[in-house]
Amino acid sequence: MIRLEKRPTPSQVWSWATPLVAVLATMVAGGVLFAFLGKNPVEVIRTIFWDPILGEFAFYYRGQLLVKAGPLILIAIGLSLGFRAGIWNIGAEGQYIMGAIFGAAVGLAFYPMEARWLIFPLMIIAGAFGGFIWAMIPGILRTRFNTNEILVSLLLVYVAEQILAWAALSALRNPEGAGFPGSRNLKQYASAANEELIVGWGMHWGVVAAFIAVIFAYILLSRHILGLNIRLAGEAPRAARFAGVNPERLVLLCLGISGGLAGLAGLFEVAGPAGQISIDFNVGYGFTAIIVAFLGRLHPIGILLAGLLMALTYIGGEAAQATLGLPAAAIQAFQGMLLFFLLAFDVLTNYRVRFGREVKA
Amino acid sequence: MKKRTFLAATLAATMATGAFADGHEPVKVGFIYVGPIGDGGWTYEHHQGLLAVEAEFGDKVETVYQENVPEGADAERALTQMALQGADIIFTTSFGYMDPTINVAQKFPDVKFEHATGYKRADNVSTYSARFYEGRAVQGHIAGRMTKTNKIGYIASFPIPEVIRGINSTYIHAKKANPDVEMNVIWVYTWFDPAKEADAAKALIDNGIDVVLQHTDSTAPQAAAAEAGVISFGQASDMAEYKPAPRVSSIIDNWGPYYIQRVRAVMDGSWESVDTWDGIGPGMVEIGEITDAVPADVKAEAEALRDSIAAGEYSPFTGPLNKQDGSAWLAEGEVADDGTLAGMGFYVEGITGEIPN
Numbered sequence: 233m234i235r236l237e238k239r240p241t242p243s244q245v246w247s248w249a250t251p252l253v254a255v256l257a258t259m260v261a262g263g264v265l266f267a268f269l270g271k272n273p274v275e276v277i278r279t280i281f282w283d284p285i286l287g288e289f290a291f292y293y294r295g296q297l298l299v300k301a302g303p304l305i306l307i308a309i310g311l312s313l314g315f316r317a318g319i320w321n322i323g324a325e326g327q328y329i330m331g332a333i334f335g336a337a338v339g340l341a342f343y344p345m346e347a348r349w350l351i352f353p354l355m356i357i358a359g360a361f362g363g364f365i366w367a368m369i370p371g372i373l374r375t376r377f378n379t380n381e382i383l384v385s386l387l388l389v390y391v392a393e394q395i396l397a398w399a400a401l402s403a404l405r406n407p408e409g410a411g412f413p414g415s416r417n418l419k420q421y422a423s424a425a426n427e428e429l430i431v432g433w434g435m436h437w438g439v440v441a442a443f444i445a446v447i448f449a450y451i452l453l454s455r456h457i458l459g460l461n462i463r464l465a466g467e468a469p470r471a472a473r474f475a476g477v478n479p480e481r482l483v484l485l486c487l488g489i490s491g492g493l494a495g496l497a498g499l500f501e502v503a504g505p506a507g508q509i510s511i512d513f514n515v516g517y518g519f520t521a522i523i524v525a526f527l528g529r530l531h532p533i534g535i536l537l538a539g540l541l542m543a544l545t546y547i548g549g550e551a552a553q554a555t556l557g558l559p560a561a562a563i564q565a566f567q568g569m570l571l572f573f574l575l576a577f578d579v580l581t582n583y584r585v586r587f588g589r590e591v592k593a
Numbered sequence: 594m595k596k597r598t599f600l601a602a603t604l605a606a607t608m609a610t611g612a613f614a615d616g617h618e619p620v621k622v623g624f625i626y627v628g629p630i631g632d633g634g635w636t637y638e639h640h641q642g643l644l645a646v647e648a649e650f651g652d653k654v655e656t657v658y659q660e661n662v663p664e665g666a667d668a669e670r671a672l673t674q675m676a677l678q679g680a681d682i683i684f685t686t687s688f689g690y691m692d693p694t695i696n697v698a699q700k701f702p703d704v705k706f707e708h709a710t711g712y713k714r715a716d717n718v719s720t721y722s723a724r725f726y727e728g729r730a731v732q733g734h735i736a737g738r739m740t741k742t743n744k745i746g747y748i749a750s751f752p753i754p755e756v757i758r759g760i761n762s763t764y765i766h767a768k769k770a771n772p773d774v775e776m777n778v779i780w781v782y783t784w785f786d787p788a789k790e791a792d793a794a795k796a797l798i799d800n801g802i803d804v805v806l807q808h809t810d811s812t813a814p815q816a817a818a819a820e821a822g823v824i825s826f827g828q829a830s831d832m833a834e835y836k837p838a839p840r841v842s843s844i845i846d847n848w849g850p851y852y853i854q855r856v857r858a859v860m861d862g863s864w865e866s867v868d869t870w871d872g873i874g875p876g877m878v879e880i881g882e883i884t885d886a887v888p889a890d891v892k893a894e895a896e897a898l899r900d901s902i903a904a905g906e907y908s909p910f911t912g913p914l915n916k917q918d919g920s921a922w923l924a925e926g927e928v929a930d931d932g933t934l935a936g937m938g939f940y941v942e943g944i945t946g947e948i949p950n
Contacts (some may be wrong), residue, residue, distance in 0.1 A: 289677045296670055397782050401752060401949060412712075412753050417692060505666035510689060511751060511782065515663045547670070553659045554674055560629065560661040 236583040246581045251527055251534070254573035255541070261573070262566045271556055279556060280548030280566075293551075295434025297543045299505050302439035303328070303497035305539035307521035309445040310490030312530040313452075317465040319486045323370065323385030324494040325518025326392035327363035331495025332502035333399050334362025336415060336509045339424035340404055343416065351423040355499060356437075363495015364488050366392065371487035375480040381487065393514070400511045415509040418502065426504030438500025442539075445493060449532040462486065494518060523571050545570065620860055622646055622852075623680035624658040625671055627687035628785045634810030634829040635784065636660065638846040639686045639709075645849030646856050654856060664689025672697040676704045682859045684852065685709065687784075688753065694718060705864050707855060710755060712935065714866055721851060724872030725755070726762040726934075727902045728844035729806075730909035731880050731895050732826050733763035735842060736804040737770030738891045739824055745804040746777045746797030748814055750784050752948050754937040756808050761941045762909045763806055766898070768943055777802055780949055787813035798823060805839070815840055824886065831881040842895070843881030850876060870931065873903040910934065915942035 259281075263273030284293035307324045314321050321327075338358040342351045370384035404415040418424045429435045453459035465472040465482055473479065497517065506513055524542050528534030549563035624643050628636035643656050657680065662671045668690045675683050676697060682705040685694045691711035698706045698718045706718045714720055736745045745767060749756050760778060767774045777800060779793045790809050794817035797805060805818045805825040812832050818825035818839035825835070827843025851869065858864040871877035880899050883892045901907040912923030917940040923929060940948060 289674075292673060292677060299666070299670075412688070413751060414689075501666070505669070507665075507692060510665060512664055512689070515665065515667060550659065550667075550671060551674060554623075554657050554671065555678060557657070560659070 235586045236579065237586050239582055239584055242581050246577075247529060250577040250581060251529070251538070251574060253577050254527075254570060257573040257577070258566065258569045261569055265562060265565065266558070269558065269562060271558060276552050276556060276558065279552045280545060283551060284544055284547045291432065293547055295428070295432055296547050297540060298434035298439045299436070300546050301539040301543035302436070302442045303501055303517045304521050304524045304542055305442040305536055306438065306445055306497040306500075307490075307494045307518055308524040308528065308535045308539060309442070309449045309532060310493030311521055312525045312528070312532070312535060313449065313462055314486035314490050315466075315525060316453075316530050317462040317482055317486050318469065319483055320382045321367060321370070321385050321487055321490045322382050322522065323367070323387075323389045323518070324490060324521055325514055325516065326385070326389035327366045327491040327494035328498035328501075328518045329389075329392040329396050329514050330366040331359040331363035331498030332506075332513060333396060333404070333498075333509060334495065335359030335499030336418060336502045337399075337404060339418055339421065339503065340416060342423065343421060346423050348423040352426075352503075355424060355503060356496065359499025360492040360496045363498065364492040366495070367487040367491020368484070371484045375483055381483070385487075389518070396509070396513060397511050400509050400513070404509050406508075413511055417507045419504070419507040424503055426500050428504075436500065436504045438497060438504060441496055441500065443536075446532045446536050449535075453532065458485070494521075527570070527574055542567075619653055619655045620650075620682070620856060621655045621657065621678075621680045622856055623675040623683040624656070625662050625668060625675070625683065625685045625687075625690060626658060626660040627662060627664065627689070628810060629660050630658075632785055632810050633812050633832065635846070636686070636810070638830050639684070639848055642684075642848035642852040646852050649853045650856065650860075653860070662690075665693070669693040669696055672706075673700070676701040680704060682707065682856060682864070684855075688755075705855075705859055714868060716866055719855070719866050719868065721869040721871075722755070723846055723877040724870060725844060725846075725878055726758040726909055727872040728878045728880055729759045729762035730766045730902065731899050732806060732842065732844065733766030733768075734770045734898055735826075735883070735887060735891060735895050736763065736806060737767030737774050738894070739841070739887065740767075740771065740774060740802075740804050742801050742803045743771065743773045744775050744777065744800070744802040745806065746779070746794075746800070746802035748790060748793045748797070748805070748807040748809055749778050749780050750809050751782060752780065754935060757937050757940070757948060758934060759808050760944070761937070764944050765909065765914070765941060770894075776944060778944070778946055781809060783809065785810045787811040790814050791817050794818060795821075827881055833881070836882070837884035838886040840884070841886045842883045845879040845881050847876055847879050873899060874905060916940070917942055917944055 259277055263277055266273045266276040284290060284297060311321055311324055335355040335358045339351060339355045366388060369388060370381040373379040373384055374381045400413045406414060406416045426436050461477045464475060465477055502509060520542060524538045525535060528538035545567050552558045553560060553563060624639060626636045626639060630636055630640040643658060646654060647656055657675060659671050662668050664687060672683060672693055684707045686709045688710045691708055691713050694706050694708045695713050695715060695718060698715050702717055708718060708720050710722045711720050747760055749760060764776050777797055779797060781789045781793050783789055790811050791813040794805050794814040798821045803823040805814050805823060807814045807828045810829055815825050815832055815835040819835060823839060824841045825839040827840050829846050831843045831845050832840050883895055908928045910929035912927040913925045914923040916922045919942060
């Protein structure tokens with residue numbers, strides 16, 4: 233007989249151990265899945281987790297890991313602040329899109345003027361502003377009319393997607409694009425391009441911004457009064473009120489920061505790896521970042537590691553598709569398992585597993 | 594630019610020591626797909642092309658593919674990955690892979706790339722597409738003859754020239770067959786989204802149309818048409834499971850022969866960058882079986898139209914034709930040139946509604 237017994241306080245050890253256990257369990261369960269698909273499970277796991285870091289073509293993949301992890305970390309850091317305070321911004325994907333549109337629009341407005349010192353910084357500001365504004369909509373609706381920010385922010389993703397389609401087809405369409413949708417390629421416009429800082433390393437300004445965000449979030453949460461207020465609001469809302477935390481200000485602040493960072497991620501992506509505004513520019517970073525935030529325990533360092541791990545499953549998963557002929561769905565199922573096991577093992581943080589009958593004292 | 598040269602040199606050096614060094618190994622053929630191979634439409638048919646290559650060359654080729662590759666940064670990585678792992682020729686099968694294909698091709702000058710439906714080429718990048726609009730002419734004719742409500746509906750994906758050509762070709766031939774016909778176009782902004790496609794089909798049917806045409810890849814509109822008892826046409830793939838009705842005919846993309854020809858060119862060293870745009874004649878576009886749900890005389894007319902296009906006797910865009918705003922486009926007997934068709938951004942006269950922009 234197995235029982236769950238509630239712990240008096242959440243276990244610190246399990247809180248940090250569950251992500252590792254979840255990764256291991258995912259490897260085992262994924263291995264079984266791959267074996268059923270007729271592949272050698274060890275080879276698949278090696279292709280996903282080992283080859284991108286230390287395999288034959290690692291010189292290329294390591295850079296790509298940063299390219300993929302950068303936006304995830306940047307968005308997840310912003311989300312984690314709100315999540316800690318019980319403010320649920322689910323619409324980072326929409327803020328990411330709006331940041332890209334705002335930033336790209338500013339860059340394209342200057343085309344073909346060459347003045348990188350002016351244009352690129354303005355694009356960065358516009359990108360952050362685009363995401364910020366988009367996050368302010370659920371923020372103000374919540375503080376003024378007490379609407380649910382989960383629903384509003386999520387639904388605004390679909391609005392943002394429509395605006396993206398409009399931008400790609402009309403407002404920002406490349407006038408020399410022979411009638412096809414999509415903007416000019418910002419990578420081919422020196423003043424607006426978010427180039428790799430060291431060629432082949434994958435490190436672009438967005439990755440730098442992600443690292444800076446990690447450091448700032450760490451300092452904010454451990455040293456700053458705002459960080460304390462955020463943690464207090466999440467853990468003990470009533471106490472926070474008595475301590476003089478203004479809940480409305482906190483909502484706007486958390487949504488604003490997460491929106492701004494998501495907007496920055498979108499700007500760096502559109503000016504760098506993606507290169508242009510296109511109808512399906514967004515590929516789900518805003519949603520995956522939610523998983524990254526929780527996988528990283530809402531802790532800045534944890535998010536850094538979780539973002540890299542998530543990027544690894546993408547890069548390695550693609551490699552496994554192309555080299556071992558695994559279907560895309562198997563890789564998606566594999567990534568889904570990771571979240572599933574994380575949530576499942578999270579039970580251990582708050583509960584203890586007991587064997588045998590309950591003993592009445 | 595200097596940076597790129599450095600990267601190219603690094604990559605090239607790696608390749609020279611890699612799988613590429615030995616010319617006697619099987620030719621490695623890569624495919625990048627935008628959808629899942631089981632979509633029953635666009636990607637399914639490209640994958641049939643891959644299987645045709647395997648069947649033709651057996652041990653002499655090794656094929657790899659990656660499905661569901663988003664158009665953008667991820668495509669560039671997928672392409673680089675295939676090139677690094679020694680692919681000799683890579684087919685990129687969606688319009689949105691155009692810039693990624695060109696970028697990666699610059700870094701791998703010894704790898705051949707083939708991009709479907711785009712317009713940018715390079716020394717090692719060919720483009721290829723099919724004249725789907727020829728098939729649309731046949732469908733338009735059947736639609737015009739079959740409709741009882743005189744209203745036909747068209748589910749369109751994105752307002753790009755390829756889709757606009759299809760709409761125009763359909764309308765021109767529906768109108769020829771039935772001067773009273775009206776055509777409703779709905780834009781769904783997706784190539785593959787069964788839910789959205791089904792919603793669009795239902796909206797059209799509610800609006801009184803009794804023929805559904807689609808330029809999207811799933812079979813959801815077929816199911817909606819079956820439920821409502823109206824007719825439809827298979828798109829990209831035969832969609833034979835909906836025979837004999839609602840699906841009364843189809844346009845089938847037949848990529849196999851082209852893929853085989855291009856892989857053979859890599860094998861014998863005769864590969865060159867070309868721009869291929871083939872239609873019914875060379876067999877890149879096929880008209881799927883016209884079922885018995887279509888009266889015999891209509892079927893005979895449709896087949897005659899198909900055969901005259903295949904023989905090169907008739908072009909679907911033959912004047913007199915005006916643009917939607919009433920301005921003259923093609924004079925009596927004049928045939929549209931490929932340049933105009935490739936960048937087509939206007940409706941022909943008689944179509945209601947506007948191209949979204």
